[in-house]
Amino acid sequence: ERELRKERAFALRVARDEKQQTRRILRRCLATDSTKWAEFERETVAKHQTEFNKLLAAQQRRQAAKVREEETVDDDDALNAKVDKIADLLRNSHNCLVYTGAGISASAGIPTYRGRNGVYRRTSRVVDTDDQVDDSKDLQPSSSAKRVMDEASNVSDVDIAQCDPTRAHMALARLVQQRQVRFVVSQNIDNLHRRSGLGWPHLAEIHGNACLEYCPTCRDTTVPQSIADMTDVKPKLETTSAFGKQQAQSDQVTTTAFPSQGLETVYARQYDVTGKTAKHRHKTGQLCQCCNGPLLDTIVHYGEKAHCSAVQNWECITQLLPSTDLIIVLGSSLKVLHHYKPLWAPLRRKKRAGPSARLVVVNLQWTPRDGMADIVARCTCDEFVTRLHQRAPDVIDELPVYNRELDRTWKEATPPDASSIRNGLSTSKGWFAKGMAPGKRSKRH
Numbered sequence: 506e507r508e509l510r511k512e513r514a515f516a517l518r519v520a521r522d523e524k525q526q527t528r529r530i531l532r533r534c535l536a537t538d539s540t541k542w543a544e545f546e547r548e549t550v551a552k553h554q555t556e557f558n559k560l561l562a563a564q565q566r567r568q569a570a571k572v573r574e575e576e577t578v579d580d581d582d583a584l585n586a587k588v589d590k591i592a593d594l595l596r597n598s599h600n601c602l603v604y605t606g607a608g609i610s611a612s613a614g615i616p617t618y619r620g621r622n623g624v625y626r627r628t629s630r631v632v633d634t635d636d637q638v639d640d641s642k643d644l645q646p647s648s649s650a651k652r653v654m655d656e657a658s659n660v661s662d663v664d665i666a667q668c669d670p671t672r673a674h675m676a677l678a679r680l681v682q683q684r685q686v687r688f689v690v691s692q693n694i695d696n697l698h699r700r701s702g703l704g705w706p707h708l709a710e711i712h713g714n715a716c717l718e719y720c721p722t723c724r725d726t727t728v729p730q731s732i733a734d735m736t737d738v739k740p741k742l743e744t745t746s747a748f749g750k751q752q753a754q755s756d757q758v759t760t761t762a763f764p765s766q767g768l769e770t771v772y773a774r775q776y777d778v779t780g781k782t783a784k785h786r787h788k789t790g791q792l793c794q795c796c797n798g799p800l801l802d803t804i805v806h807y808g809e810k811a812h813c814s815a816v817q818n819w820e821c822i823t824q825l826l827p828s829t830d831l832i833i834v835l836g837s838s839l840k841v842l843h844h845y846k847p848l849w850a851p852l853r854r855k856k857r858a859g860p861s862a863r864l865v866v867v868n869l870q871w872t873p874r875d876g877m878a879d880i881v882a883r884c885t886c887d888e889f890v891t892r893l894h895q896r897a898p899d900v901i902d903e904l905p906v907y908n909r910e911l912d913r914t915w916k917e918a919t920p921p922d923a924s925s926i927r928n929g930l931s932t933s934k935g936w937f938a939k940g941m942a943p944g945k946r947s948k949r950h
Contacts, residue, residue, distance in 0.1 A: 531557050535564055573871035579883045585896065587882045588889070591833070591865050592897035594879075595685050598831040598863075603677060604848065605691045605698070608836020608868060609886045613668040615695055617836075665695045665715060666776045673835065674701040675905040676890035681707050685900055686833075688825050692842060694804060700914045701907065705768070709818035711811065711845075713804035715777045716918075719813050720793035720800055724767035768815035770795065771803075773918045778802050784809065791921060826851055827858070833865045836886045839872040852877055 530549045534542055534557070542550070550557050579587065595601060607617040678701040680686040690709045691698050696716040698708055770793065778789045779802045787801040803816040811817035829851040842848065851862035864878045867889045875881050882889060894901050909915055 527553055527556075528560075531560055535560060576869040577883045578869065584882060584884055584888075585892065587880050588892045588896050590880055591882070592893060592900050594831055594863055594865065595680075595897075595900050598685075600825060600828045601686045601831040601833065602825065602829050603680075603686050603689045603833045603835060604837060604839075604842060605677070605689060605693065605835045605886075606837025606839075606842070606868075607693060608838075609673045609677075610668070610671060610693055610695050610697055611836070612671045612673075612885070612887050613695075613697060615663060615665055615668055664777070668695065668697065669909065670697045670701040670907045671887055672904060673886035673890050674698060675907055676894070676901060677835075678702040679903060679905055680901055683901065687829075688821065690822060690848065692837060696914075699773075700912050705815060705818060706821070709822050710803070710816050711805065711819070711822075713802065713813070714816050715779050715802070715804065716774050717771050717803050717816055718774065718778045718789045718791060718800040719769040719771045719803060719815060720796065720798055721769060721812075722798050723770040723793055723795045725770045725815075769813055771813075771815045772800060773914055774921070775915060775918045779804055787812075794919075823847070829862050830860075831863050831865070833867065834872065834874070834878075835867050835889070837868060837872070838870050839866075839868075839874050843873040849874070 527549060530546055531553060534546050534550055607615070611617050674697050677686065677689060677698075681689065681703060688707050688709070689698060689703055690711060692712050694710065694713050694715045696714050698710070699714065772791075778791075781790050782788065782802045782804065784806040787804070788799045789802050791800045792798065793800055801812075803813045805811055805817065811819055814820060826847065832849075832851065852864055854861045864874065865880045865882070866872055866875060866878045867882045867884065867886060869883055869885065884892075890901070890904065894904050
């Protein structure tokens with residue numbers, strides 16, 4: 506029996522070695538032209554044709570994925586033509602939703618996740634030589650972004666509280682004020698949309714906000730205000746089509762989704778409140794000024810559900826989706842947002858519910874929704890809003906410049922209480938920095 510076990514083990518080792526040798530030969534054949542194969546290589550490929558086809562299909566998938574990760578930019582003429590078409594869609598839209606991702610904050614000094622200089626690539630153990638890029642070729646960042654970049658030696662040192670809203674953030678707030686855009690759905694946690702002037706009636710931060718914490722017990726029955734609630738709001742023009750009249754009527758409704766029991770009491774801070782929090786552990790270390798209960802952060806980690814209506818605001822999203830006629834994606838690869846099925850329901854309406862919504866994608870990389878999009882523009886978000894203002898001043902009449910002295914969200918932020926500071930409150934190295942140190946991610950093979 507001992508000899509039989511030895512023979513079986515030896516046979517297994519021989520079979521394993523032969524299989525490894527065969528795979529090495531097949532991979533070498535994939536890397537070279539078929540005209541240069543040796544005779545034994547041709548025989549090996551013919552003998553293991555099924556396995557060779559599997560390796561070939563895997564190689565093609567990797568190459569396609571690498572092409573999709575590349576960032577491309579449209580030429581001036583093509584981009585201008587696309588901007589003109591997008592401007593026409595905005596003019597004819599009565600209920601436009603904008604989905605934003607990390608790309609809208611890139612020029613503020615906050616790296617994206619999947620871009621060529623993004624978090625996932627910069628923190629990988631192995632970086633290909635082709636991935637080394639020249640930052641001077643990118644869009645020039647603002648002065649605040651340069652300050653953040655200079656202070657941050659690596660990704661984990663980026664302090665999102667020191668970043669300022671970009672040109673695209675301010676332009677989006679202006680579009681909401683002019684009623685060209687009804688609502689903004691953001692995946693970002695950097696607080697820049699709120700600092701640009703957007704508030705609860707027109708903003709949903711579905712992944713939370715790193716500079717906000719809330720009390721789950723106390724309720725605020727006052728409807729939050731935003732820049733779009735000013736008196737100089739320009740109404741949208743009504744159309745004569747049946748679906749257009751339906752949209753125009755819904756355009757008169759602004760915040761009917763406000764819950765009667767009120768929203769959670771939210772505390773705005775001038776720093777990242779997530780220094781002590783983690784998945785399923787949301788206590789920030791501070792106490793509510795009303796009930797003295799523990800405050801929680803608003804971040805939604807992978808595998809968690811929304812837990813703060815004042816920030817995630819799914820009530821307003823649900824109310825607006827049935828009448829949405831235009832969706833614009835700004836600076837998002839949609840790798841995560843693609844799985845939020847209700848957000849894409851307007852693109853596939855039944856005939857009795859009216860025509861389907863139009864889709865516009867503005868991003869440097871490929872997205873899973875490019876095939877369904879009416880227009881795909883390859884440019885940065887700042888470049889897009891700049892051209893939109895230049896070529897369609899009736900759609901957006903100005904590009905406001907951010908001024909921290911006029912930022913109510915920043916100036917009226919609640920300072921931390923003394924007891925929290927004595928207990929070691931963390932005001933830096935928050936959620937964005939956790940797990941982003943070099944060497945945390947290994948390259949996939």
